[in-house]
Amino acid sequence: MKNEEARVHFIPTLKDGVFVTLCAPLVIKGVKLKGLSAASGLSCESVAKKYGFEYCTSDYHKILSDPEINCVSIVTRNSLHASLVIEALKNKKNVLVEKPLALNEEELNAIIEAKKENGGFIMVGFNRRYSELGVKLKDFFKNRSQSMVAYYRVNAESIPKDHWVYDESEGGSRIITECCHFIDFMQFIIGSSPVEVYARKIESQVKTPEDNENVSITIAFEDGSIGTLIYTTHGDSSVSKEHAEFFADGMVGAITDFKQLKLVKDGKCTQINKRLITEKGHKNELENFFKMVKQGPSKYSFEENVLTTVSTLKAAEHVMSGGPVKLI
Numbered sequence: 001m002k003n004e005e006a007r008v009h010f011i012p013t014l015k016d017g018v019f020v021t022l023c024a025p026l027v028i029k030g031v032k033l034k035g036l037s038a039a040s041g042l043s044c045e046s047v048a049k050k051y052g053f054e055y056c057t058s059d060y061h062k063i064l065s066d067p068e069i070n071c072v073s074i075v076t077r078n079s080l081h082a083s084l085v086i087e088a089l090k091n092k093k094n095v096l097v098e099k100p101l102a103l104n105e106e107e108l109n110a111i112i113e114a115k116k117e118n119g120g121f122i123m124v125g126f127n128r129r130y131s132e133l134g135v136k137l138k139d140f141f142k143n144r145s146q147s148m149v150a151y152y153r154v155n156a157e158s159i160p161k162d163h164w165v166y167d168e169s170e171g172g173s174r175i176i177t178e179c180c181h182f183i184d185f186m187q188f189i190i191g192s193s194p195v196e197v198y199a200r201k202i203e204s205q206v207k208t209p210e211d212n213e214n215v216s217i218t219i220a221f222e223d224g225s226i227g228t229l230i231y232t233t234h235g236d237s238s239v240s241k242e243h244a245e246f247f248a249d250g251m252v253g254a255i256t257d258f259k260q261l262k263l264v265k266d267g268k269c270t271q272i273n274k275r276l277i278t279e280k281g282h283k284n285e286l287e288n289f290f291k292m293v294k295q296g297p298s299k300y301s302f303e304e305n306v307l308t309t310v311s312t313l314k315a316a317e318h319v320m321s322g323g324p325v326k327l328i
Helices: 018-023 041-050 060-064 078-090 105-118 132-140 173-188 211-212 282-295 304-320
Strands: 005-011 030-037 055-057 071-075 096-099 122-124 149-155 194-203 214-220 226-232 242-248 251-256 260-265 267-272
Touching: 005 055, 005 304, 030 041, 030 060, 041 055, 055 060, 060 173, 071 078, 071 282, 078 096, 105 214, 105 304, 122 282, 122 304, 132 251, 132 260, 132 282, 173 211, 173 214, 173 226, 173 242, 173 251, 194 211, 194 304, 214 304
Parallel strands: 005 030, 005 071, 030 055, 071 096, 096 122, 149 226
Antiparallel strands: 149 242, 194 214, 214 226, 242 251, 251 260, 260 267
8 A cells, every 4th residue: 555545434323423523623634534334325425525524325335345445443432443354354344443453352363364365454442552742751761661650541431331431342341442542542552562551440349330330450560660540430520631750760741631731850840731622632643653554563563453452352351350451
């Protein structure tokens, strides 16, 4: 696909709102929006017209077999991610798929095998690693010599208990759906592979489904670093949703809601504020995807996506038992 125009097709779940987040910044040079597929023909037609797709259809098979399309973006509900990624690879498409990559290890292994057999480029939508402040934070620690200590706190909102994310076959869980983002960001900043995970949930006197989404997850990394993720729905919405801190070599880096970055070294603090918007890297992620489709994914590691997914699946699996789990 080097030096070719990217011709893209989106397979969205329109009502979930993810599509608009991804598509809104798609004014990218060299990208031609060819086709859009969704279950609802009326919604599909409206969105296709709004964003400038050439055509839409309710049958995604029709577009996956279109020889003029070389890229697809999959933003369906979680349960369809793996099967659509595999089918797209078999049709020789490059794939940008929303997180999570898979709901279980069986799906993940099937994707890995499909990539080996068919080739193709897969990028998972871990957009935070492409954010401006995230890239600055990683650069701040680029010459560190010590193992790193990392902490990521997520003050998540409660959602209705009949939400599809709680359906084991449809969404998996909030850990699988959301925590993968934060695990991936820690892996990105630390720059080392996760090797062990330890996870525990709270235990309230009156057992509730929310127990399973109030968790502490600690990950050990190959270079000796450790990262802890605190995910809770018991907080107050007036407090920041995401706050992460990283420590090494007498330096501290802290990022809050991807609006504020503090870099502290030798007693001096550099602070960067994004006052008007929360910039979590969606546009940069898309630009990087299409750039690598055209020029080759020289700096991209699909293995990191796999390791993030394995870490998340193991955390979700063992949040009940609370024992350390070897990843490799």
